[in-house]
Structure formats: structure tokens, C-alpha cells
Amino acid sequence: MNSEKLLHLFENREGEYVSGETISQELNVSRTAVWKHIRKLESLGFRFDASRKLGYKLVFKPDRLSEAELSDRLRTERFGRTLRLLDEVDSTQNVARKLAEDGAPEGTLVVAELQTQGKGRMGRSWISPYGKGIWMSMVLRPQVPIHFAPQLTLLTAVALCRSLMRVTGLTIGIKWPNDLQIEGKKISGILLESTAEDERLRYVIAGVGISANLEEDDYTPEVSDKATSLRIAAGKPFDRTQIIADFMLEWEQLFNVYQSGGFDAIIPLWEALSVSLHKPAVLLTPQGVIEGTPVGLDASGAIIVEKASGERAVVFSADMGEPST
Amino acid sequence: MNSEKLLHLFENREGEYVSGETISQELNVSRTAVWKHIRKLESLGFRFDASRKLGYKLVFKPDRLSEAELSDRLRTERFGRTLRLLDEVDSTQNVARKLAEDGAPEGTLVVAELQTQGKGRMGRSWISPYGKGIWMSMVLRPQVPIHFAPQLTLLTAVALCRSLMRVTGLTIGIKWPNDLQIEGKKISGILLESTAEDERLRYVIAGVGISANLEEDDYTPEVSDKATSLRIAAGKPFDRTQIIADFMLEWEQLFNVYQSGGFDAIIPLWEALSVSLHKPAVLLTPQGVIEGTPVGLDASGAIIVEKASGERAVVFSADMGEPST
Numbered sequence: 001m002n003s004e005k006l007l008h009l010f011e012n013r014e015g016e017y018v019s020g021e022t023i024s025q026e027l028n029v030s031r032t033a034v035w036k037h038i039r040k041l042e043s044l045g046f047r048f049d050a051s052r053k054l055g056y057k058l059v060f061k062p063d064r065l066s067e068a069e070l071s072d073r074l075r076t077e078r079f080g081r082t083l084r085l086l087d088e089v090d091s092t093q094n095v096a097r098k099l100a101e102d103g104a105p106e107g108t109l110v111v112a113e114l115q116t117q118g119k120g121r122m123g124r125s126w127i128s129p130y131g132k133g134i135w136m137s138m139v140l141r142p143q144v145p146i147h148f149a150p151q152l153t154l155l156t157a158v159a160l161c162r163s164l165m166r167v168t169g170l171t172i173g174i175k176w177p178n179d180l181q182i183e184g185k186k187i188s189g190i191l192l193e194s195t196a197e198d199e200r201l202r203y204v205i206a207g208v209g210i211s212a213n214l215e216e217d218d219y220t221p222e223v224s225d226k227a228t229s230l231r232i233a234a235g236k237p238f239d240r241t242q243i244i245a246d247f248m249l250e251w252e253q254l255f256n257v258y259q260s261g262g263f264d265a266i267i268p269l270w271e272a273l274s275v276s277l278h279k280p281a282v283l284l285t286p287q288g289v290i291e292g293t294p295v296g297l298d299a300s301g302a303i304i305v306e307k308a309s310g311e312r313a314v315v316f317s318a319d320m321g322e323p324s325t
Numbered sequence: 326m327n328s329e330k331l332l333h334l335f336e337n338r339e340g341e342y343v344s345g346e347t348i349s350q351e352l353n354v355s356r357t358a359v360w361k362h363i364r365k366l367e368s369l370g371f372r373f374d375a376s377r378k379l380g381y382k383l384v385f386k387p388d389r390l391s392e393a394e395l396s397d398r399l400r401t402e403r404f405g406r407t408l409r410l411l412d413e414v415d416s417t418q419n420v421a422r423k424l425a426e427d428g429a430p431e432g433t434l435v436v437a438e439l440q441t442q443g444k445g446r447m448g449r450s451w452i453s454p455y456g457k458g459i460w461m462s463m464v465l466r467p468q469v470p471i472h473f474a475p476q477l478t479l480l481t482a483v484a485l486c487r488s489l490m491r492v493t494g495l496t497i498g499i500k501w502p503n504d505l506q507i508e509g510k511k512i513s514g515i516l517l518e519s520t521a522e523d524e525r526l527r528y529v530i531a532g533v534g535i536s537a538n539l540e541e542d543d544y545t546p547e548v549s550d551k552a553t554s555l556r557i558a559a560g561k562p563f564d565r566t567q568i569i570a571d572f573m574l575e576w577e578q579l580f581n582v583y584q585s586g587g588f589d590a591i592i593p594l595w596e597a598l599s600v601s602l603h604k605p606a607v608l609l610t611p612q613g614v615i616e617g618t619p620v621g622l623d624a625s626g627a628i629i630v631e632k633a634s635g636e637r638a639v640v641f642s643a644d645m646g647e648p649s650t
Contacts, residue, residue, distance in 0.1 A: 145641035
């Protein structure tokens with residue numbers, strides 16, 4: 001038995017109590033197994049009323065995405081058109097990478113309700129509770145040399161930021177290179193994993209995590225200083241299907257612009273949304289600390305930093321912070 | 326049983342015939358299994374004399390690398406110091422990638438006597454018969470952004486070319502970007518597979534195939550127009566252990582120079598060995614055909630091509646050919 005069958009049983013008896021005995025008989029499993037699956041569903045956000053006499057009643061179902069509904073609302077040609085909607089995965093990146101190795105077409109999208117080992121940048125973990133966020137990975141097969149892979153990260157941040165602002169009405173900014181923030185708190189992370197042979201990109205797995213409908217108590221106090229969700233910021237939950245469908249369309253359109261016209265068209269869009277430009281910053285690079293004011297992106301996607309001396313540095317990779325005052 | 330045990334049995338009875346009956350008893354396998362393993366060893370280049378009365382005698386052993394001997398002759402600090410010497414693999418790239426994912430240190434080297442699915446550039450296959458070539462892959466963990474991955478391909482070609490010329494005394498040139506040639510015929514191929522998270526390289530698997538001791542009849546007539554071996558070119562076989570040990574040292578030294586001083590130090594070395602500069606060429610790029618004269622590398626490792634108009638193009642990725650006359 002899996003928890004899915006138990007859930008269907010409750011969904012067919014909406015509002016009713018079902019005795020453990022009945023469940024055990026209908027699904028042909030032990031009472032202990034029934035109890036374990038109830039606990040499992042509770043851990044995913046389902047809530048049950050348990051009565052010694054009457055049995056269990058399903059009283060709350062978390063929001064769940066539907067493959068049919070999402071497919072129906074997509075307005076894209078390729079992005080999301082091959083779709084894997086999964087309940088629980090270790091990491092959508094791993095699932096998408098396997099699909100890519102097996103030849104999945106560009107635009108193949110993996111979305112999961114729950115990640116047990118969500119991946120953030122540099123091996124950091126990522127909070128991804130059931131049914132509240134959008135945890136997804138997409139297969140890209142861009143026809144560009146490996147040099148340009150970082151441009152795709154910036155492009156993805158632009159597409160996500162534009163579509164989220166449109167859907168939510170919130171003001172969202174991009175912290176270099178690719179964190180989305182509302183009033184300094186992170187609401188989304190992007191991680192692109194690239195695989196290349198010599199200078200040719202074989203594929204890119206673009207991982208996007210959106211803290212859509214997470215609530216205050218999903219965050220530890222420590223994390224809530226640095227992270228928030230669309231729901232917390234707006235004071236209301238959002239339709240995750242709409243968020244995904246809108247993002248897919250924006251992303252595909254920008255990707256097409258990029259493939260035909262190059263990165264030049266993306267630079268001003270990124271710069272317009274960035275919250276990292278024109279104010280003093282400290283950049284921790286693998287080669288050492290750079291202090292200065294980021295002034296824009298160069299043609300390759302690196303950030304241009306103007307130092308106090310007037311000298312300009314081009315930074316490919318760094319953690320960016322504010323100078324201590 | 327594996328073929329290895331059968332081989333040891335013959336090696337302990339050098340020059341003697343051993344009856345199928347004896348082998349079958351000593352190794353506790355059927356006569357049919359013995360016959361199958363003899364055939365397997367023959368396919369790897371071993372030769373047996375078979376007599377109905379006396380049994381089998383091992384009459385020819387192909388050259389085999391020894392882990393102990395190779396380790397002993399290495400003069401490196403890291404390159405090759407973690408060593409996996411395998412008899413038969415699908416592809417050394419696959420073995421090395423798994424090791425890298427499991428955290429293998431930089432310099433981990435995989436060498437195989439035989440590849441059943443040797444990988445060339447762009448999915449092309451690669452002839453890699455038993456015991457005659459050097460088929461290897463190494464784990465690199467360079468501290469450079471993904472932009473610079475193609476520089477490592479050029480660096481590897483320089484290290485291999487310099488070390489092979491020193492060991493063999495032959496004149497060897499580099500065809501852009503990374504084929505090694507003797508008088509226009511390919512003797513070595515290099516394939517670097519990179520894996521990155523955003524702009525950070527996680528690891529690079531550097532695959533190197535060297536047609537060391539292949540003989541005329543290892544090549545089909547079609548291939549022998551375009552490829553040769555060190556043995557054919559020099560008229561004598563070479564010590565593969567020495568080739569590997571010398572390459573490891575040259576490669577490690579160049580890699581150290583690169584890590585501390587950047588690509589600038591590598592450019593003149595590559596240009597000095599290149600056979601692709603200063604003569605007309607046709608480059609088939611993903612963006613179209615470029616005709617012109619390659620004049621050198623730019624700071625990122627791309628090739629600079631001067632067109633008839635005097636205009637210069639910078640090419641990251643292409644197949645290079647000669648103009649038809």
C-alpha cells in the first residue's frame with residue numbers, strides 16, 4: 001500500500017469518519033500500517049480528526065498541484081510541455097538530471113510537492129515543505145558555448161522576477177547574481193547545474209525554488225530574518241499553478257530572445273531589476289576581497305565593480321555583502 | 326571465475342601446455358567455462374597454442390600496465406597519486422565521473438587497458454583496443470569560474486604534446502583546439518567534461534586517449550588516412566608507463582602554473598605548438614561558417630580569426646577545416 005490509496009479512500013468519504021477496521025479491510029493492510037500511513041500524511045500537511053469510537057476523518061488537505069490543470073494552463077511551446085509532477089523527491093535536480101542524461105527534450109519540467117534533500121547554492125540545504133512552495137527543475141539545451149552558462153542564471157532570475165511581480169503585484173528585486181528578494185529577504189533561489197563536453201554545453205539543469213505560500217511558522221526565527229514568502233509579504237496565498245504557468249511563458253520568451261539575439265538584450269532587463277547596483281558592496285571572491293560599487297554587467301554576464309580608486313574590476317564569482325559601517 | 330585467475334595459472338606455467346582437464350580441476354569450473362575464458366583472453370590480444378592432446382599453451386601476452394610500476398615511476402605530488410588501473414571498462418570517463426561524484430581528490434587517475442565504449446568528441450566513438458593505447462581520465466577540481474573551462478582543454482593539449490615529444494622524439498603539433506597530430510594524422514584525442522553549479526566548476530573529467538602502440542592493422546583503411554600511432558610514426562613501440570608518468574609530471578606542473586598565474590602563461594606555449602595558425606582555414610561554428618586565418622588565442626582561450634576584410638572574429642567553438650582549392 002502507499003499513502004495515495006489511503007488518501008483516495010478519505011477523499012471518497014469527504015467529511016465522514018472512517019474506522020481503522022474499515023480501512024484495514026478495504027485496503028487489505030494491518031491496523032498498524034493504517035496508522036503509519038496516517039502519520040505519513042500528517043507529516044505532509046494533511047490533518048485528521050481521530051476518534052477512538054469513530055475512527056479518522058480527513059479535516060484538512062494541503063494544496064496540491066495537478067498535472068492536468070498545469071498542462072492546461074501553460075501557454076508555452078516547449079517549456080513545461082514535458083512534465084513530471086512528483087509528490088516527494090530527494091531533489092528535483094537529481095530527477096531532471098537523470099531525464100536529461102536519458103535524452104529528455106529541452107523544456108522538460110520536474111515539479112515536486114516536497115523535497116527531502118533540496119539543494120541550495122554551494123551545497124547549502126533548502127527548506128522545501130509539502131505543498132507550500134514551488135520546487136522545480138528544468139532541462140535546458142542552449143546552443144551556446146560553456147563560457148555563457150552564467151548568463152542563463154541571470155536570464156532565469158529576470159524571467160522569474162518579472163513573472164512573480166506580475167502575478168503577485170509585489171515589488172521584487174534581484175540580488176546579484178540570482179537571489180530574488182522582497183525588502184531584503186530572500187523569496188527564491190536559483191541554481192543552474194551545467195554539464196559540458198569541452199566548450200559545448202550538453203545540457204543545463206535549472207533549479208528554481210519559490211517560497212510561495214510558506215507561513216511564518218515554516219521558518220525558524222534565524223531563517224525568518226533572512227527569508228520570507230510571497231504569502232507572508234502579500235498577506236494572502238497565491239495560486240501556484242498560475243505562478244508556474246506565468247513563469248514558464250516569461251522564461252521561454254526571454255530564452256528565445258537570448259538564443260536569437262544574445263545576452264545584450266538581457267543585460268538592461270537584469271540591471272533594471274537589480275538591487276545590487278550603485279551602492280557600496282564587499283565581494284568575497286576566490287581570489288580575495290573586493291570593495292567597491294557594482295555598476296552593471298559586462299557582455300559576458302560578470303559584474304563590473306568600481307573601486308574607490310576609480311579602477312574597475314570584473315567579477316565572475318563571489319558572495320556579495322554590505323560593508324560594515 | 327574471471328579470466329584473471331586463468332591467466333595467473335598460465336603465467337605460473339610459462340612455456341608449458343596445460344590440459345583443459347587440469348585447468349577445469351584447479352579452478353573448479355567446467356571445460357566449457359575454460360574454453361570461454363580462453364576465447365575472452367584471445368579477444369584481449371593473448372595468443373594460445375591449442376593441442377588436442379596437450380591442452381593450451383600461452384604463447385603471447387599483450388603489454389599490460391602495472392599499478393605498482395606506474396605508481397613507482399610517478400614524480401608528481403597529486404596527479405595520478407590516486408590510481409585505478411582497470412582491465413576493461415565501458416569508458417574511463419564514466420568511471421572517473423562516478424569517483425568524482427563520490428568525492429575523489431584532484432589528480433585521481435583512471436587508466437584502462439580496453440574501452441568498450443570509448444568516447445570521442447561530440448559523441449563520436451574512439452578505437453581503443455587492448456594493451457596498445459593509453460586510455461585514461463583524470464579528476465580535476467580547478468578553482469576557476471566555468472568561463473575558463475575551455476582553457477583547461479588547451480592546457481591539457483600543451484602538456485600532452487610537450488611530454489610526448491620529449492619521450493618519443495617525434496614532431497607533434499596541436500590542431501585547434503586539442504587534437505594532437507603527426508604529419509596531419511591524429512595520434513591523440515582530448516575530451517574534457519565539466520560539471521558546474523552556477524558559475525562554479527564542481528569538477529572536470531579530463532579524458533585523454535593516446536594511440537601509443539597501435540599497429541597498421543588496428544586501423545581500417547578509412548581511419549588510417551586520418552589517424553596514426555606513435556609506434557607507426559617512429560617505427561618502434563614505446564613504454565606506456567613512461568609516457569603516462571612523463572605526461573602526469575608535465576600536466577601537473579602546467580596546471581600549477583595556471584592555477585597561480587592564469588592562462589596568460591599557457592597561451593604562448595599553445596601557440597608555439599599549434600599547427601592551426603597563420604594559414605587559411607574554414608571554421609564551421611554553430612552560428613555559421615567563418616573563413617579566415619587563425620592568428621592566435623585570446624585571453625579566454627578562444628581563437629582569433631582574421632578575415633580577408635581585416636576584421637577579426639573570436640571563435641569559441643567550431644570544427645576547423647582547410648579551404649577547398
